[in-house]
Amino acid sequence: MIPTKQDVLGTYERVKPWVHRTPVLTSTYLNEITGASLFFKCENFQKMGAFKMRGAVNAIQNLSDEQKNHGVVTHSSGNFGQAVALAAQKLGITAFIVMPENAPFVKKEAVKNYGGHVILCPSTMKDREETSQQVIKEKGATFLHPSNDMDVILGNSTATLELLEDHPELEVIIPPVGGGGLLAGTALAAHYYGMNCSVIGAEPIRVNDAYRSLLSGKIETNSSSETVADGLRTQLGDKNFPIIKSLVKEIICVEEEEIIQAMRLIWERMKIIIEPSCAVPLAAVLKEKEKFKNKKVGILLSGGNVDLSNLPF
Amino acid sequence: MIPTKQDVLGTYERVKPWVHRTPVLTSTYLNEITGASLFFKCENFQKMGAFKMRGAVNAIQNLSDEQKNHGVVTHSSGNFGQAVALAAQKLGITAFIVMPENAPFVKKEAVKNYGGHVILCPSTMKDREETSQQVIKEKGATFLHPSNDMDVILGNSTATLELLEDHPELEVIIPPVGGGGLLAGTALAAHYYGMNCSVIGAEPIRVNDAYRSLLSGKIETNSSSETVADGLRTQLGDKNFPIIKSLVKEIICVEEEEIIQAMRLIWERMKIIIEPSCAVPLAAVLKEKEKFKNKKVGILLSGGNVDLSNLPF
Numbered sequence: 001m002i003p004t005k006q007d008v009l010g011t012y013e014r015v016k017p018w019v020h021r022t023p024v025l026t027s028t029y030l031n032e033i034t035g036a037s038l039f040f041k042c043e044n045f046q047k048m049g050a051f052k053m054r055g056a057v058n059a060i061q062n063l064s065d066e067q068k069n070h071g072v073v074t075h076s077s078g079n080f081g082q083a084v085a086l087a088a089q090k091l092g093i094t095a096f097i098v099m100p101e102n103a104p105f106v107k108k109e110a111v112k113n114y115g116g117h118v119i120l121c122p123s124t125m126k127d128r129e130e131t132s133q134q135v136i137k138e139k140g141a142t143f144l145h146p147s148n149d150m151d152v153i154l155g156n157s158t159a160t161l162e163l164l165e166d167h168p169e170l171e172v173i174i175p176p177v178g179g180g181g182l183l184a185g186t187a188l189a190a191h192y193y194g195m196n197c198s199v200i201g202a203e204p205i206r207v208n209d210a211y212r213s214l215l216s217g218k219i220e221t222n223s224s225s226e227t228v229a230d231g232l233r234t235q236l237g238d239k240n241f242p243i244i245k246s247l248v249k250e251i252i253c254v255e256e257e258e259i260i261q262a263m264r265l266i267w268e269r270m271k272i273i274i275e276p277s278c279a280v281p282l283a284a285v286l287k288e289k290e291k292f293k294n295k296k297v298g299i300l301l302s303g304g305n306v307d308l309s310n311l312p313f
Numbered sequence: 314m315i316p317t318k319q320d321v322l323g324t325y326e327r328v329k330p331w332v333h334r335t336p337v338l339t340s341t342y343l344n345e346i347t348g349a350s351l352f353f354k355c356e357n358f359q360k361m362g363a364f365k366m367r368g369a370v371n372a373i374q375n376l377s378d379e380q381k382n383h384g385v386v387t388h389s390s391g392n393f394g395q396a397v398a399l400a401a402q403k404l405g406i407t408a409f410i411v412m413p414e415n416a417p418f419v420k421k422e423a424v425k426n427y428g429g430h431v432i433l434c435p436s437t438m439k440d441r442e443e444t445s446q447q448v449i450k451e452k453g454a455t456f457l458h459p460s461n462d463m464d465v466i467l468g469n470s471t472a473t474l475e476l477l478e479d480h481p482e483l484e485v486i487i488p489p490v491g492g493g494g495l496l497a498g499t500a501l502a503a504h505y506y507g508m509n510c511s512v513i514g515a516e517p518i519r520v521n522d523a524y525r526s527l528l529s530g531k532i533e534t535n536s537s538s539e540t541v542a543d544g545l546r547t548q549l550g551d552k553n554f555p556i557i558k559s560l561v562k563e564i565i566c567v568e569e570e571e572i573i574q575a576m577r578l579i580w581e582r583m584k585i586i587i588e589p590s591c592a593v594p595l596a597a598v599l600k601e602k603e604k605f606k607n608k609k610v611g612i613l614l615s616g617g618n619v620d621l622s623n624l625p626f
Contacts (some may be wrong), residue, residue: 024334025358043340110459264621271357271586271617304584308577308626 002243003154011058011154012161018057018090022046022159023168034285036292039170040266041163044274044304048114050231051159051182051302052083052117052146057065058155059144060087068093070140075121075128077103078231079303080146085116086094096133096141104307105127126211145243148237149180163298164193174297177201177210178232182302184240187247197298201244201251202284204229204259211251212237218311228256231277231303244280252284259283260312266301278302315556316467318505324371324467325474331370331403335359335455335472342582347598353485353579354476357587357617361427363544364472364495364615365396365459371468372457373400381406382455388417388434390442391544392616393459409454411444417620460492461550469498476611477506486611487594490514490523490564491545493594495615497553500560510611514557514564515597517542517572523549524564527557541569541625544590544616553577566598572596573625577615589625591615 022042023260030038043051056179071094074084080305081097088095097116099108100123111118121131135141145152160173175186187199203211204227212220213236225233236244254262263279266272278301285292285299333374335355343351373385380596384407387397394410396615398553401408410429412421413436419499424431434444448454458465473486488499500512516524525533526549538546549557565624567575591614598605598612 049584267586267621271362273580273584273586308580308624311621311624313621 002246003150004189007154008157008161008188008192012158014061015054015057015155015158018087019053019158021162022253023161025270025272026051027270030265034292035289036285037296038285039163039167039296040270041300042160042272043159043299044272044278044301048079048082048086049303049305050079050083051156051300052079052094053087054158055149055152055155055181056080056087056144057091058298059151061091062144062151067142070142071095071130072144073098073135073139073141074144074146075099075132076146077107079305081107081116082110082114082305084144085111085114086199089115094141096135096139098128098135099104100128100275106307145237147181147234148239149181150239153181153185153188153240153243157189158299160183160186160189160298161193164189164197167296167298168195170194170298171195171295172198172200172292173300174202174284175202175300176229176232176277176279176280176302177203178256179234180210180236180240180244182300183210183248184243187243188278191247198249199247200249200284202252202281203250203251203253204232204280205253205255207233208251208253210244211253213241214251217245229259229277229280231275232280250286254280254287258287262286264313273304273306274301275303275306294312314525315559316463316501319469321468321501321505323472325471326375326492327378328367328370328471331400332366332471333359334475335466337476338351338583338585343384343578343595347605348602348607349598351598352476352480352609352611353552353583354611354613355584355585355615356472357585357591359616361392362394362616363392363396364469364613365392367471368462368465368468368494369393369396369400369457370404370462372462373404373406373463376455378456379477380455383455384408385457386411386445386448386452386454387457387459388412388445390420392618394420394429395427398424398427402428407454409448409598411441411448416540419620423566432468458550460494460547461552462494463552466494466501466553466556468496469495470502472613473499473502473611474506477502477510480609480611481508482609483507483611484608485511485513485605486613487513487597488513488613489542489590489593489615490516491590492547493523493549493553493557495613496523496561497556499613500556504560513562513597515594516564516566517545517593518566518568520546521564521566523557524566527541527561528562529541542572542593544588545593565601565602567593568595571600572621575599576589577626586617586619587614588616588617589618
């Protein structure tokens with residue numbers, strides 16, 4: 001069942017005190033080279049550096065007191081692990097973050113600094129899931145999924161709600177597509193709060209399960225997870241896909257080189273640090289200029305956690 | 314003679330239509346590790362990516378019509394060259410930018426993209442000055458100095474004027490110190506518009522002519538210009554030093570490693586791109602934490618033009 005307008009608004013009231021209202025930036029140069037008017041919602045400036053904070057805060061707040069007492073668990077080597085750790089710390093509950101042994105040191109440290117309990121396991125998905133199950137069994141903790149969870153999707157929608165409050169005139173909003181949680185949340189907020197505002201996803205062609213799923217009408221899978229957009233390697237889920245199918249017009253696929261070029265443009269011209277994942281929407285606009293010409297386009301810059309010692313340029 | 318409060322205000326009215334009012338950012342994490350409340354004035358988001366736009370706009374506007382007809386000339390391989398080119402373009406006059414032959418391709422291109430006429434010469438200071446003299450002679454162009462020019466100093470003061478409008482409670486403001494033009498401008502605005510707000514300069518120890526000049530009371534020179542803070546290699550001048558001597562309390566010197574560490578902290582934690590030069594003030598706060606403890610401190614992030622292929626980390 002698709003959440004209502006009241007669900008989105010209720011979520012915002014719940015999430016608002018715990019997140020930054022991030023700024024919306026523009027760039028004369030990027031408007032010139034695209035021919036569109038671009039409005040960048042800077043979730044790279046969000047607490048812990050990504051929009052994921054919104055979904056984590058909402059999901060944790062919606063737990064029962066009994067659940068809260070036993071804490072939460074997720075498996076993630078990326079932003080969602082940090083988001084759950086920080087949200088749990090702020091809301092005064094325990095968070096167990098299952099991470100692969102080979103995760104970068106800085107990512108493990110970040111989770112620990114946010115008060116999360118890091119539980120290491122071998123790096124296969126099977127091991128991560130089994131280890132999470134063990135934590136659920138032993139600690140009674142509640143599992144939180146990074147994208148295929150209605151509370152997370154609703155939490156994500158609040159970024160677009162803010163963007164549309166600031167710029168109600170937007171005609172299209174483009175989020176990057178990974179597990180589909182941000183795309184679904186964006187589509188919900190645009191549907192209820194936009195003035196005829198459509199949502200177009202932007203996805204790396206190498207992991208374009210969402211693009212293919214939208215065409216076929218059923219959830220497709222990726223054979224590889226290899227892309228520079230490391231936040232977008234995850235698979236579409238059965239909670240977010242119905243929302244996407246019902247509210248999303250189109251998904252544009254882009255090549256690796258196009259992602260890297262768009263990322264560099266944002267770094268050089270806007271002087272802000274974004275992850276490769278959130279360069280994907282600008283890459284889509286640059287690829288299909290005619291489609292966005294003279295349009296007012298919102299772009300979700302989803303996060304800014306990047307390893308400065310390992311840049312793609 | 315030190316400019317008056319009216320001079321600063323008049324400058325702001327003149328400069329305002331041509332520059333961005335840049336945002337002031339804060340960082341919970343950086344406040345925690347320094348023990349101070351830091352307010353970062355983001356001139357890295359300024360047009361052409363640096364505060365230099367302010368001085369260039371003001372200096373050009375103050376020319377006579379006769380001077381404007383013959384254009385302006387400066388020698389710079391850095392931000393001031395770009396600033397003069399862009400300001401001249403916006404104000405409809407001709408700009409000649411003398412640049413060393415070995416200047417990076419992207420810097421030459423940036424000046425050309427802003428409509429500047431690039432004039433190449435050998436890379437010694439003598440050659441640059443002689444080439445500039447030739448342009449003055451042949452074209453009748455007016456020479457603009459990047460830091461030792463009262464109109465440039467007054468233009469620079471407008472960044473601090475805005476910062477104090479947004480945060481009148483600031484107790485100290487720290488600009489980086491290179492040629493002294495930003496330090497002098499900051500000191501003027503803080504003197505006239507601050508509520509008991511002092512100004513402390515931050516300078517790389519390797520090129521600390523301003524630090525030594527403030528101690529000796531006369532203009533000292535640097536024996537080397539080697540520092541990662543490439544915008545701060547220039548020398549103090551006879552126009553800005555009297556203002557600095559009269560209004561600046563202190564200059565803090567920092568090591569190369571401290572600059573690089575502070576730069577990385579700002580990139581990683583604030584998710585914004587700054588030049589090494591403007592990491593110098595944060596490095597100074599980190600070095601002398603006791604001095605700034607519980608203080609409200611303004612930090613001028615002077616620019617964001619950095620070669621992404623050649624980062625110091």
